[in-house]
Amino acid sequence: MKNAVRLQVKSDFVKYMKAGNPLINKDAIKNSDALKVEGTIIDLYDEKNQFLAKGYYGKQNKGRGWVLSRNQHEVIDQAFFEKKIRRALEERHFLFEDPDTTAFRVFNGEGDGIGGLTIDYYDGYFVMSWYSEGIYHFKEAVTQSLTNLIEFKGLYEKKRFDVKGTYIEDDDFVVGERANFPLIVKENGIRFAIYLNDGAMVGVxxxxxxxxxxxxxxxxxxxxxxxxxxxxxxxxxxxxxxxxxxxxxxxxxxxxxxxxxxxxxxxxxxxxxxxxxxxxxxxxxxxxxxxxxxxxxxxxxxxxxxxxxxxxxxxxxxxxxxxxxxxxxxxxxxxxxxxxxxxxxxxxxxxxxxxxxxxxxxxxxxxxxxxxxxxxxxxxxxxxxxxxxxxxxxxxxx
Missing domain, CATH: 3.40.50.150 (Vaccinia Virus protein VP39)
Structure with missing residues (x-):
């Protein structure tokens, strides 16, 4: 992936970034004019030129991206995304094994190490939700990671961004086989009719x-x-x-x-x-x-x-x-x-x-x-x- 852009974090924001907060606030960057293209990898430094974190540039509400790693030498590539998604899937194994629950979240943004991305599971189908153009830049890496890690019937996506911050209406199907709707899923034995291709919300x-x-x-x-x-x-x-x-x-x-x-x-x-x-x-x-x-x-x-x-x-x-x-x-x-x-x-x-x-x-x-x-x-x-x-x-x- 592209070379990282070097950014300087204002002194007022260094403390919370060192404390582990993964959100890159829009007011935190001193040389924000260096941010041109969403999806760019960025290296964050304090005013003493000490490395703080590595992340990506993506406009999401008051944020301008998310920290992906505290390791200066970590490469943000296909293997990086696959490692994060593999761990998330392993942590949800108890739900994959529950016959009474066939709809749940398998990747929860910054909680699983990649802010701006969520992935939900609906009885064999996965739905990737993108919350900025920046994270959408990595669609191929995320899609390939899921393909490598787990068998699925099909992938869908939700683009939860545009210039007005609203949902982008589009054909949400990505790859695999299209689901027949309504798709009936279970949650603790309760059945729900789900529509993966019907706007931002699917039904539950x-x-x-x-x-x-x-x-x-x-x-x-x-x-x-x-x-x-x-x-x-x-x-x-x-x-x-x-x-x-x-x-x-x-x-x-x-x-x-x-x-x-x-x-x-x-x-x-x-x-x-x-x-x-x-x-x-x-x-x-x-x-x-x-x-x-x-x-x-x-x-x-x-x-x-x-x-x-x-x-x-x-x-x-x-x-x-x-x-x-x-x-x-x-x-x-x-x-x-x-x-x-x-x-x-x-x-x-x-x-x-x-x-x-x-x-x-x-x-x-x-x-x-x-x-x-x-x-x-x-x-x-x-x-x-x-x-x-x-x-x-x-x-x-x-």
């Missing part, structure tokens, strides 16, 4: 695997469940399989209803016994209050940022108010499953949101369980933002 968020299992196995039986921002209804399906008396799924997207019906159907569940509603969640909260509706369990898993005609939601600012609306329609001794995938705050701040919402609602609560990312979503302590998922099971006390 794999990072919530442990949470869905907990809802099904421990808390759903006999309960009335409201699932807000429900997407394809995965939490509703888990609750129904766990014996919920009834689930209500609410999402603003028109396609959510057909997708949720499909997920119920592939699990042999009667979707007509449940409510599937296309509506702004905030409108539904007001409706539920007017109709004196109360639920035994309310699931809150909003996007980090969402906009509708009348509402704009930002998790870092608006989550306490969202929780207050959920508290108002949760039965005494009922449960709220509060979730956020926003990477700008951690679990302690999230618990502060919970405390604030219950205090302002004049209610008391008990935290029953907490979850972060499952084992296959590997993270590193040096990059806390990578461990973005926060889920808290909260009991509203009588």
């Amino acid at each position: 968020f794999l990072d919530q695997r442990d949470v869905r299992k907990t809802i099904r196995d421990k808390y759903a039986r006999g309960k009335t469940v409201l699932n807000t921002f429900s997407y394809t209804g995965a939490f509703s399906v888990a609750a129904a399989l766990g014996g919920a008396a009834k689930t209500t799924s609410v999402d603003l997207a028109n396609r959510s209803k057909a997708k949720t019906i499909e997920q119920f159907s592939v699990n042999g569940l009667d979707y007509e016994a449940h409510d599937i509603i296309v509506e702004d969640v905030f409108h539904y909260f007001k409706y539920a209050v007017r109709k004196n509706l109360l639920f035994d369990m309310v699931i809150l898993d909003p996007p980090s940022f969402a906009r509708s005609k009348k509402h704009t939601f930002s998790a870092g600012k608006d989550y306490p108010d969202l929780l207050k609306q959920a508290i108002a329609i949760t039965e005494k001794n009922g449960m709220i499953v509060a979730s956020s995938n926003c990477s700008t705050f951690g679990m302690n701040k999230f618990k502060g949101f919970i405390e604030k919402a219950f205090h302002e609602s004049g209610e008391t609560y008990e935290i029953l369980e907490e979850f972060s990312l499952p084992q296959d979503f590997k993270t590193i302590k040096e990059f806390k933002e990578g461990n973005y998922l926060k889920v808290v099971f909260i009991k509203k006390q009588s």
Whole structure:
């Protein structure tokens, strides 16, 4: 691969880079005018010309690339990528051997040593997600590594970048055989209909695997469940399989209803016994209050940022108010499953949101369980933002 470009890191950023943080911040580079082409290998030095790290240049949010190695002499080539991916595959062997789970993450970006790249597995098919033009430069090396290391039916990809930072619509198929859709995968025995060629999202968020299992196995039986921002209804399906008396799924997207019906159907569940509603969640909260509706369990898993005609939601600012609306329609001794995938705050701040919402609602609560990312979503302590998922099971006390 090409010769490395030498870059100087500003003194303010040297400490966190030496501490192992793999993200190359856009403000960290002194001679940033030397960065021309994404995918370029870069060598990072401090102002005393001491070597810090080797990485690649790629624009991703506030980042300008990721550290790949702390070894000045390491070559970033096909063998480098294959070594990283081999180790990741070996660490997920327990999932490959689980007949009840055929969808999971096999490579989780900086957690597995290559920021900007994730690879997910769906019953014989792999999906590579690229988060910058810089990492996309190494597509051939990653594809060849997977080909060398493991048998697969086919490879797909998701380009999660463009000048506006949005998903690039394209034919996502790369190599092998094309899947027949829907592709039915399993997660702890729950079946999900998956579409690998249908935009940025395939039909289920794999990072919530442990949470869905907990809802099904421990808390759903006999309960009335409201699932807000429900997407394809995965939490509703888990609750129904766990014996919920009834689930209500609410999402603003028109396609959510057909997708949720499909997920119920592939699990042999009667979707007509449940409510599937296309509506702004905030409108539904007001409706539920007017109709004196109360639920035994309310699931809150909003996007980090969402906009509708009348509402704009930002998790870092608006989550306490969202929780207050959920508290108002949760039965005494009922449960709220509060979730956020926003990477700008951690679990302690999230618990502060919970405390604030219950205090302002004049209610008391008990935290029953907490979850972060499952084992296959590997993270590193040096990059806390990578461990973005926060889920808290909260009991509203009588």
